[in-house]
Amino acid sequence: MGFEELYPPGRLAAAQRAVAVAGLDALLLSPGSDLRYLTGYDAHAGERLTLLVLPAEGEPTLVVPTLERPAAEASPAPATGVRIVDHADGSDPYPLVIAALGGPVGAVGLADRMWAEQVLALRAALPDARQRLASAVLRELRVHKSAAEIEALAEAGAAIDAVHARMGEWLRPGRTEAEVAANIAAAIRAAGHVTVDFVIVAAGPNGASPHHGTSDRPIGVGEPVVVDIGGTMPSGYRSDCTRTYLAGGTAPAEFLDYYTVLHEAQRAAVAAVRPGVSAEAVDAAARAPITAAGYSDAFLHRTGHGIGLDGHEEPYVVAGNDRLLAEGMAFSVEPGIYLAGRHGARIEDIVVCTTDGVRRLNTTPTELIAL
Structure with a gap:
């Protein structure tokens, strides 16, 4: 059993449809099981921002620290169709998030266990976006195992x-x-x-x-x-x-x-x-x-x-x-x-x-x- 069976490309598209049905503009997923479920990337959780930006429409983007880009590229993530962009130490990664969203957003779903400092940083970067839990979207996908x-x-x-x-x-x-x-x-x-x-x-x-x-x-x-x-x-x-x-x-x-x-x-x-x-x-x-x-x-x-x-x-x-x-x-x-x-x-x-x-x-x- 290969990783392509566990983490198929169609999963991102299914999640995007669920995002739209839920009335959200995007999911913003930090390292954890939701990010891995959608991309196969077992990301390191740290103070440097790693974030999957999954808009209801448009290209999914994985924002990663530059030093972790090789690990992201070696993971199943590229085969799922996600685009990878990176940020160097000392730079502000949140403009990359805004660019990946592709326009104004009114509501986003955040990973349930996202660090508070990232929740607050996203609130500052997207002041007009209501924040909800991503589990409201992903729960129904994850509960039915393939x-x-x-x-x-x-x-x-x-x-x-x-x-x-x-x-x-x-x-x-x-x-x-x-x-x-x-x-x-x-x-x-x-x-x-x-x-x-x-x-x-x-x-x-x-x-x-x-x-x-x-x-x-x-x-x-x-x-x-x-x-x-x-x-x-x-x-x-x-x-x-x-x-x-x-x-x-x-x-x-x-x-x-x-x-x-x-x-x-x-x-x-x-x-x-x-x-x-x-x-x-x-x-x-x-x-x-x-x-x-x-x-x-x-x-x-x-x-x-x-x-x-x-x-x-x-x-x-x-x-x-x-x-x-x-x-x-x-x-x-x-x-x-x-x-x-x-x-x-x-x-x-x-x-x-x-x-x-x-x-x-x-x-x-x-x-x-x-x-």
């Missing part, structure tokens, strides 16, 4: 599954969470990721904190250990998978009881995924068994989040989101049960909504894994 994007996510899923399959090499009583995490991080890179996005190794009472991270606490015999890991592949697409392990010995009976409930909840939520089902209905499918077993207050977070060039993006699988799922939407299904001061568990797969159901992109067993 076949190439799905295969990139599948490749990422297989790579992180390979790391989970090796957990028995590192996770054992007496070792600290941080020691295990260091082994995992090296394995994430060895499995093909270019960056390690996060490593959570949460043993015993630490497992009751969904975003614990790691610590120097040794793992105890018979303790449940939540391992949530993910990274970014060369394609730019992300992995994210959680499994819960038993580090030797015998788990507490209470834990074994609620893990059975959690396993049922995760399977039920995955099975609920199909076109036309709402995101909140999938969340409800995960919560029903957990609530019936008396653990509703211990399920502390939403059931899932979208994934792609960002680790968290649309669609969000949460109560109150009545958005209907459609073919090509990719997201996590990750219910958890957390008992403060004791232990916790989470099971997470990345899934894709297909034409008539669901495809799991993580395929390792979801049962409790005893090491």
Whole structure:
């Protein structure tokens, strides 16, 4: 799979049509996932201005610092049809932005996570332009993954599954969470990721904190250990998978009881995924068994989040989101049960909504894994 499939030239034209429909004159995108989605350029974010100027009509222009022009030209961006212009250190780059817009503008969409200093500089350079969020335009394009994007996510899923399959090499009583995490991080890179996005190794009472991270606490015999890991592949697409392990010995009976409930909840939520089902209905499918077993207050977070060039993006699988799922939407299904001061568990797969159901992109067993 080449970058030309992941970042096709037609994507810029589709975005320009969406810009016009939204009543905007242009999108102004600083380094981040939106810029990469449209051009394939994984731009460096810094104090020097890098900005994709995407007018509703006219030629898209990528404004870059002179010293970063070689990187931009070596990226997939030129093949998408974007024009590259550069600015030298010490020069004002904003006249290049104004020129690329090709005339007066009344409203522009800015990258959601643009640095404040650039937002304010654009406000000064374009005082008559109302500023809105670019996500209002790009959200609908990015939420429907192409076949190439799905295969990139599948490749990422297989790579992180390979790391989970090796957990028995590192996770054992007496070792600290941080020691295990260091082994995992090296394995994430060895499995093909270019960056390690996060490593959570949460043993015993630490497992009751969904975003614990790691610590120097040794793992105890018979303790449940939540391992949530993910990274970014060369394609730019992300992995994210959680499994819960038993580090030797015998788990507490209470834990074994609620893990059975959690396993049922995760399977039920995955099975609920199909076109036309709402995101909140999938969340409800995960919560029903957990609530019936008396653990509703211990399920502390939403059931899932979208994934792609960002680790968290649309669609969000949460109560109150009545958005209907459609073919090509990719997201996590990750219910958890957390008992403060004791232990916790989470099971997470990345899934894709297909034409008539669901495809799991993580395929390792979801049962409790005893090491």
